[in-house]
Amino acid sequence: MRPLMSRYDPSVIEPRWQAAWEETGAFTARRDPAKPKYYVLEMFPYPSGRIHMGHVRNYTMGDVVARYKAAQGFSVLHPMGWDAFGMPAENAAMERGGHPKDWTYGNIADMKAQMKPLGLSIDWSRELATCDPEYYGQQQAMFIDMMEAGLVYRKAAVVNWDPVDMTVLANEQVIDGKGWRSGAPVERRELTQWFFRISDYSEELLAALDGLTNWPEKVRLMQANWIGKSRGLQFAFETVGAPEGFERLEVYTTRPDTLMGASFAAISPDHPLAKALEADPEVAEFVALCRKGGTSAEEIETAEKIGYDTGIRVKHPLDPTWELPVWIANFILMDYGTGAIFGCPAHDQRDFEFATKYRLPIKAVFVAEGAEDAPLAEAFVPMKSEKVRYIRGFAGAEVQTGDEGVAAAIAHAEARGYGQGVTKYRLRDWGVSRQRYWGCPIPVVHCATCGVVPEKKENLPVELPYDVSFDVPGNPLDRHPTWKHCACPNCGAPARRETDTMDTFVDSSWYFARFTAPRATTPTVPEEAEYWMNVDQYIGGIEHAILHLLYSRFFARAMHRTGHLPAKAIEPFNALFTQGMVTHEIYMTRDDQGRPVYHLPEDVTVFNVADRRIVVRGTEPPPIDMIDDVDAFIRALADEGLLVEVIPSAKMSKSKKNVVDPMNIIASFGADTARWFVMSDSPPERDVEWTSAGAEAAFKHLGRVWALSSRIGEMPEDHKGEGDADLAKATARAIDEVTRSIEGFAFNKAIATLYGFTNTIARANASTPVMKEAIRTLAKLMSPMTPHIAESIWADQGGAGLCAQAPWPKADPALLVDDTVTLPIQINGKRRAEISVPKDMAIAEVEKLALANEDVVRFLAGQPVKKIIVVPGRIINVVV
RNA sequence: GCCCGCGUGGUGGAAUGGUAGACACCGGGGACUUAAAAUCCCCUGGCUGCAAGGCCGUGCCGGUUCGAGUCCGGCCGCGGGCACCA
Numbered sequence: 006m007r008p009l010m011s012r013y014d015p016s017v018i019e020p021r022w023q024a025a026w027e028e029t030g031a032f033t034a035r036r037d038p039a040k041p042k043y044y045v046l047e048m049f050p051y052p053s054g055r056i057h058m059g060h061v062r063n064y065t066m067g068d069v070v071a072r073y074k075a076a077q078g079f080s081v082l083h084p085m086g087w088d089a090f091g092m093p094a095e096n097a098a099m100e101r102g103g104h105p106k107d108w109t110y111g112n113i114a115d116m117k118a119q120m121k122p123l124g125l126s127i128d129w130s131r132e133l134a135t136c137d138p139e140y141y142g143q144q145q146a147m148f149i150d151m152m153e154a155g156l157v158y159r160k161a162a163v164v165n166w167d168p169v170d171m172t173v174l175a176n177e178q179v180i181d182g183k184g185w186r187s188g189a190p191v192e193r194r195e196l197t198q199w200f201f202r203i204s205d206y207s208e209e210l211l212a213a214l215d216g217l218t219n220w221p222e223k224v225r226l227m228q229a230n231w232i233g234k235s236r237g238l239q240f241a242f243e244t245v246g247a248p249e250g251f252e253r254l255e256v257y258t259t260r261p262d263t264l265m266g267a268s269f270a271a272i273s274p275d276h277p278l279a280k281a282l283e284a285d286p287e288v289a290e291f292v293a294l295c296r297k298g299g300t301s302a303e304e305i306e307t308a309e310k311i312g313y314d315t316g317i318r319v320k321h322p323l324d325p326t327w328e329l330p331v332w333i334a335n336f337i338l339m340d341y342g343t344g345a346i347f348g349c350p351a352h353d354q355r356d357f358e359f360a361t362k363y364r365l366p367i368k369a370v371f372v373a374e375g376a377e378d379a380p381l382a383e384a385f386v387p388m389k390s391e392k393v394r395y396i397r398g399f400a401g402a403e404v405q406t407g408d409e410g411v412a413a414a415i416a417h418a419e420a421r422g423y424g425q426g427v428t429k430y431r432l433r434d435w436g437v438s439r440q441r442y443w444g445c446p447i448p449v450v451h452c453a454t455c456g457v458v459p460e461k462k463e464n465l466p467v468e469l470p471y472d473v474s475f476d477v478p479g480n481p482l483d484r485h486p487t488w489k490h491c492a493c494p495n496c497g498a499p500a501r502r503e504t505d506t507m508d509t510f511v512d513s514s515w516y517f518a519r520f521t522a523p524r525a526t527t528p529t530v531p532e533e534a535e536y537w538m539n540v541d542q543y544i545g546g547i548e549h550a551i552l553h554l555l556y557s558r559f560f561a562r563a564m565h566r567t568g569h570l571p572a573k574a575i576e577p578f579n580a581l582f583t584q585g586m587v588t589h590e591i592y593m594t595r596d597d598q599g600r601p602v603y604h605l606p607e608d609v610t611v612f613n614v615a616d617r618r619i620v621v622r623g624t625e626p627p628p629i630d631m632i633d634d635v636d637a638f639i640r641a642l643a644d645e646g647l648l649v650e651v652i653p654s655a656k657m658s659k660s661k662k663n664v665v666d667p668m669n670i671i672a673s674f675g676a677d678t679a680r681w682f683v684m685s686d687s688p689p690e691r692d693v694e695w696t697s698a699g700a701e702a703a704f705k706h707l708g709r710v711w712a713l714s715s716r717i718g719e720m721p722e723d724h725k726g727e728g729d730a731d732l733a734k735a736t737a738r739a740i741d742e743v744t745r746s747i748e749g750f751a752f753n754k755a756i757a758t759l760y761g762f763t764n765t766i767a768r769a770n771a772s773t774p775v776m777k778e779a780i781r782t783l784a785k786l787m788s789p790m791t792p793h794i795a796e797s798i799w800a801d802q803g804g805a806g807l808c809a810q811a812p813w814p815k816a817d818p819a820l821l822v823d824d825t826v827t828l829p830i831q832i833n834g835k836r837r838a839e840i841s842v843p844k845d846m847a848i849a850e851v852e853k854l855a856l857a858n859e860d861v862v863r864f865l866a867g868q869p870v871k872k873i874i875v876v877p878g879r880i881i882n883v884v885v
Numbered sequence: 886g887c888c889c890g891c892g893u894g895g896u897g898g899a900a901u902g903g904u905a906g907a908c909a910c911c912g913g914g915g916a917c918u919u920a921a922a923a924u925c926c927c928c929u930g931g932c933u934g935c936a937a938g939g940c941c942g943u944g945c946c947g948g949u950u951c952g953a954g955u956c957c958g959g960c961c962g963c964g965g966g967c968a969c970c971a
Binding site for chain 1: 886887888889890891896897898899903904907908909910911924950951952953964965966967968969970971
């Protein structure tokens with residue numbers, strides 16, 4: 006018996022099909038030697054407790070790929086886990102009490118419960134959380150292996166120090182140079198910290214970017230710039246009047262060709278020479294001033310440029326009688342180059358501003374070709390590939406490019422022996438120490454006799470103690486009464502455990518490898534890693550373009566070196582896709598002190614009056630009849646404090662309250678609607694703006710598909726129509742276009758095609774079997790995006806087995822070719838007419854037809870044709 | 886400040902250097918209905934014209950090209966990252 010026509014009710018069908026998939030174990034990943042494997046991974050979430058639309062979009066994209074690849078016959082691995090260590094858990098403990106562990110595992114349970122109804126094809130048996138001792142114990146084992154491989158060391162590095170709370174702050178916790186809780190001005194302070202030697206791999210990480218052809222070009226560019234390879238000159242100034250031991254001052258410059266424009270030398274406030282001079286209270290005061298504020302590059306580089314003339318002078322290497330003053334300047338970074346520079350104000354904007362402020366000379370070294378030496382209003386910084394005329398050059402031709410000038414200057418320095426060409430990288434070693442509780446403990450022990458000793462592997466994991474408190478600032482591990490006291494793994498004497506934990510980027514730098522053997526008692530298992538690695542498709546936010554991805558690339562190399570990954574996995578992500586964000590406009594009012602107050606979308610009402618879009622607080626619009634003066638009406642709303650300011654769309658964030666809860670959408674419309682909407686409209690790499698109208702439209706469309714399927718289900722078996730050939734052709738074309746769109750990550754185009762195909766079926770007059778074939782094909786093509794409704798239609802229309810396990814349809818190539826094409830005819834580049842011609846008509850024939858076209862004749866009005874361009878199958882352009 | 890993107894109708898967007906605006910949302914008109922909702926059909930970049938049509942139009946200015954949303958240079962605006970947010 007045929008099912009009666011029923012309403013589309015996702016709340017009935019979605020749980021039913023989810024249960025069916027679970028019963029058959031449809032998504033459990035299995036090593037199957039008979040099939041090619043495909044590993045698709047979305048960046049795992051931080052367990053905040055609530056999923057948001059960005060998650061829905063991210064996981065739906067991965068799910069579309071996973072379901073599509075499974076249908077193409079691949080053995081698919083599609084796992085999910087939790088990036089579960091990090092500050093928010095400690096912040097929650099401080100603000101609301103409770104324990105980070107309980108908070109985190111509670112959030113994981115909540116979030117998993119919210120993800121399940123999305124119907125994702127995830128192998129949940131491989132679930133892991135980075136805060137599981139099972140996970141971080143293996144991370145500690147690798148840390149020890151990396152220590153033994155010489156990839157780990159300790160050195161002093163600066164941190165944000167809150168002098169009131171006596172604690173280290175994250176950059177995020179420094180607001181306008183002040184601690185977020187204490188409000189005290191933050192200082193930069195040095196601390197001994199643990200580092201990974203990522204800079205040993207600078208050249209390799211840079212060179213290997215070329216091989217990542219399935220990564221977005223912009224990500225590779227950002228990483229290349231981050232690694233920052235530069236060729237320059239390193240040389241030493243001879244100093245005059247410097248303290249003992251500072252007879253020479255090493256500087257590094259990428260523009261040695263501008264040496265004759267030098268007007269000062271400058272050193273970082275953290276330079277050893279600056280430290281040596283700190284005995285002078287004036288210098289100490291200046292350096293202390295420089296250390297105010299946080300450690301972030303943004304803060305340092307946007308700070309006002311200040312300098313202090315030390316009175317020390319250096320001799321110019323090309324003219325020993327020429328002396329330059331040595332300044333301490335806050336914009337010189339100790340981490341880059343030698344922490345000392347020479348300033349050439351004419352050709353560097355920062356130096357220019359500095360020289361202007363402190364009245365230092367500004368002398369041009371080169372001018373634009375054809376220009377004369379003249380006072381500068383700003384630094385002249387042409388591209389190095391551009392030719393310029395050197396007026397104070399000392400090496401190479403008078404007219405040459407900047408690149409040539411630099412090379413000539415290096416050659417000059419090397420020939421005369423005053424300096425040498427060196428290659429430097431901007432990439433710094435990776436500081437992994439965090440003075441916090443909720444992270445992976447660094448598995449080392451400090452012993453009075455043996456020094457710093459790794460913990461024995463059989464003592465791993467070094468587990469976090471549960472009995473900690475967050476009522477005072479600082480590291481709870483450090484003030485725990487017993488935890489840090491232990492025996493030295495080497496000599497057995499009483500010793501002290503390291504209380505620093507690891508940066509959470511370490512956790513996320515190898516989880517993709519752990520998914521291949523998530524329960525193993527070693528970090529990885531060779532056969533599993535060999536079969537499943539690499540990740541074939543990695544999907545995540547562009548915000549991770551640099552750090553997470555670069556650290557993961559380094560870690561994969563380190564894991565290979567320590568025997569935890571095969572050589573083929575040193576670039577762990579074969580293809581990367583960076584999805585855009587889900588955005589929403591922001592609704593804001595201000596409190597009596599003028600501070601912004603944000604409102605959730607569900608707490609405001611949007612309406613239109615006389616083409617003006619107005620947003621007010623509350624769930625009801627105010628009475629709007631009889632409004633003569635819209636401006637007066639808006640003023641009145643503002644006076645009552647009802648008017649809400651609309652700030653343009655931005656990434657959904659809790660602090661701005663511009664968030665839409667996916668659970669509300671699923672409750673109202675079902676998961677398929679949410680999935681369909683986030684995949685439609687916007688290209689996946691771009692931001693998508695969430696609108697309630699868009700979600701309703703998606704729901705309506707699924708309802709139409711449902712109704713269409715019901716109608717076809719009721720057609721008599723022997724119904725004959727005239728449109729069989731047309732519908733078969735449309736079906737083939739839909740298969741072809743959807744397949745190519747999914748392969749190219751153009752999900753929005755796949756969906757546009759499916760809209761069109763649905764309309765075509767609805768209007769078709771074809772025989773019953775052809776209609777059924779079309780609607781079954783529609784279901785299968787929709788199934789990666791909307792798997793539940795697809796299963797229902799598949800079952801109703803006689804599809805075999807589960808739609809989720811059915812093979813992807815193939816288009817009959819014969820049905821994809823058209824015999825005739827329509828060619829637009831342009832005259833001087835403007836479209837004026839069109840003709841329809843057989844597909845393979847000879848160009849000469851096409852030209853003849855085009856020139857004979859009556860519209861063309863009319864437009865030409867007898868003018869002679871200079872040229873005619875025929876792009877076969879594309880366009881005709883007549884030039885007069 | 887530095888690095889990287891993006892900018893197309895009222896809105897989201899489509900367009901291997903080759904017919905700008907596919908597909909959708911909103912809006913308008915109509916059908917059905919006692920009525921409304923739902924559903925279905927049609928129209929919908931701007932200006933102009935009775936119409937056929939014409940002119941303009943992809944943030945702004947300039948360039949390359951038979952032809953530019955697309956390539957190049959300069960600007961403006963918005964967003965991401967900047968090493969302890971994840």
